[in-house]
Amino acid sequence: MSYSxxxxxxxxxxxxxxxxNIGNTNYKERVIKLKKLKHALESTYKQDIRxxxxxxxxxxxxxxxxxxxYPVIDEIKYVSKNLKSWLKKQHVGTPLAMLGSSSYIINEPKxxxxxxxxWNYPINLTFGPLVSAIAxxxxxxxxxxEMTPNTSRLMAKIVADLFDENEIALxxxxxxTSQALLELPFNHIFFTGSPAVGKIVMKAASKHLTSVTLELGGKSPTIIDDSVNIDKVVGKIIYGKFMNAGQTCIAPDYVLVDExxxxxxxxxxxxxxxxxxxxQPESSEAYSRIVNKKHFSRLNELLEDSKSQNAKIDSGGQSNDENNYIEPTLISDLNEDSKLMQEEIFGPVLPLKTYKTLEEAxxxxxxxxxxxxxxIYSKKKKNINYILDNTRAGGTCINHNLLQYLNHNxxxxGSNNSGIGKSHGYFGFLEFTNQRSLLKQHTFGAVDLLKPPYNNWKQKIVDLTIKWF
Structure with a gap:
């Protein structure tokens, strides 16, 4: 479906x-929508998605x-199980100075x-946020x-089959198309992509003071000290880095290894x-391709730039432009100003950098x-704590990678350049709701005694309140 x-x-x-009408639905009605989507993904359209x-x-x-x-279905299960409690009015305390009142928080739709x-995980990263929005x-x-046209076309069919366009449309x-949509005064925008485009989205949102969730990326580092079982660690890193041919926002971008x-x-x-x-990874049925010629060329240019500066290809480095294939590649001795060390790679190329001390890393x-x-890969609690205390990141996984994404709790x-706001589970629900404060006065309260005209007696009440309450 397309629109002018x-x-x-x-x-x-x-x-x-x-x-x-949508906002006044109860949790049961919202769960019915979620289960319709769940059935579509796990049954009706499963093979079509593949x-x-x-x-x-x-x-x-x-x-x-x-x-x-799986991540979308698991999210639906988790949200469906917990949504009733999330939608309940939450009682919070009321200061003694406001005796006679009660206070609540209600999570209302934005x-x-x-x-x-x-494009890199189109089903997951389209329908995952949708689950939170429906909740x-x-x-x-x-x-x-638009870079995954077959999947986008299929998602349009799924959405049109399941929902009326006055509630959910694709x-x-x-x-x-994105530029035209960003001109509209949405109440919330959830964007997943690069920091560069995230800035454009945020600027457009500012025209309408629209709240945003920005799931961005950046160069996610991996630190490995000398206490580890190297084969176990390398196996985990290869799995996380080369899944989806490295086209994963939380993939290890580079490794820092004890020299x-x-x-x-x-x-x-x-x-x-x-x-x-x-x-021959090119013949492996377990290895993806680069999404299109543009990204294939970008990655090849990153490799050629590093080679021209005498970087060392330790493993891999081969490519085939006929099918956008780039071999799993390990590269070291990189100049710090090389593009591989300055830009998010988003592909199957892993820079290797060494350090002498943990402080240096x-x-x-x-x-x-x-x-x-x-x-962080280490068996030393002291090293792990030092890294955690002296770095900042959107999230961290110790002795594995990617797994933090799968825990809905x-x-x-990200943080700053890597994102604004959070997603998944209750945190995704909060992104798509406004925490509306509600105070109800039941009886005559102390504040009502302090209306003008002011006098010494009222001043004494204020003085006592400041001191004791």
């Missing part, structure tokens, strides 16, 4: 007119099930929301990426890449923007 600019405004107006993602960038079926379908999702009682317009289109274990890291890397993807991390994720999101 006028049709975008018309669609927005339909949802705006219907927002209170086929669409394979067509877009040869995503392996198991990865589709694990990283696209209204009409826009979700702009990326909050909102109307929603979804705008997925619009397809190029960048101009004493550099060579053992390289040896283990070569061995385990072959174990995961065979001697921490200083290096702190010289860059706050990352979305920071990974944890808030997911």
């Amino acid at each position: 600019d006028n049709m975008f405004a018309s669609l927005f107006d339909k949802q705006k007119a219907n927002q209170f 086929d669409a993602l394979y067509a877009d960038f040869k995503k392996p079926q198991l990865e589709v099930d694990l990283t696209e379908i 209204g009409v929301c826009l979700v702009i999702s990326p 909050g009682g909102n109307a929603v317009i979804l705008k997925p990426s 619009v397809e289109g190029e960048v101009e 004493r274990i550099k060579e053992s890291f390289i040896t283990s890397f070569k061995k385990q890449v072959s174990k995961f993807y065979s001697e 921490v200083d290096y991390i702190n010289s860059k923007e706050k990352p979305l994720a920071l990974y 944890l808030p997911f999101g």
